[in-house]
Amino acid sequence: MGPLVLLRHGESTANAGELFAGWLDVPLTPRGIGQACAAGHALAALRPTEIHTSVLGRAINTAHLLADAAGWTTPLRRDWRLNERHYGALQGLHKDLARSRYGAEDVERWRRAVDVRPPPADQDALARQLADARYGASEARLTRSESLADVAARMRPYWEAVLRPLLADGGRVLVVSHGNALRVLLHLATGRPLAETALAQVPTATPIIPPLGVASLLPAR
Secondary structure: OOOEEEEEOOOEHHHHHOEOOOOOOOOEOHHHHHHHHHHHHHOHHHOOOEEEEOOOHHHHHHHHHHHHHHOOOOOEEEOHHHOOOOOHHHOOOEHHHHHHHHOHHHHHHHHHOOOOOOOOOOHHHHHHHHOOHHHOOOHHHHOOOOOHHHHHHHHHHHHHHHHHHHHHOOOOEEEEEOHHHHHHHHHHHHOOOHHHHOOOOOOEOOOEOOOOOOHHHOOOO
């Protein structure tokens, strides 16, 4: 069984500015660029057989910077199912503005509950997403908001069909993704309840090596 290393992207302008990013593309800050390079030096000995990222620029750029710093030539495999949670109407809002507009209690519930979705994105946001070539003809084009359970539902097939077989064959897999997506992967990889991994702290550009649960690596029924 090969190792699985999970890494959240480096600090983005949304992280620094306390904004909900979700599926929006936001760049890395200079600090985030430095974090990505430092992670590459720290992980140089891993030499992954595959690197997987979301289709969002902050994850892709982190992976490229990390690989360059580590001296790897490993190609990147991108998939929208590794995207951050879609935050619907909250995307692009400062967190204080979201609390003012919707109420602090509801915003906290949308952030922390496993099965509650934020308000959906509006028609203009949906139109931009429908025109985004990264989502092609997939069901992602019509996503307007997600709960953490929704993220688990779209990520589980990727875990079962792509990541888990690679690990079972001895592959060394690095996943560069996002906070909520990695909380879901912790759930899938370890077999721990989603309500538990939903509370995990996932710092930017800090490697996480989860203990792979036996149940998570058994063949799918």
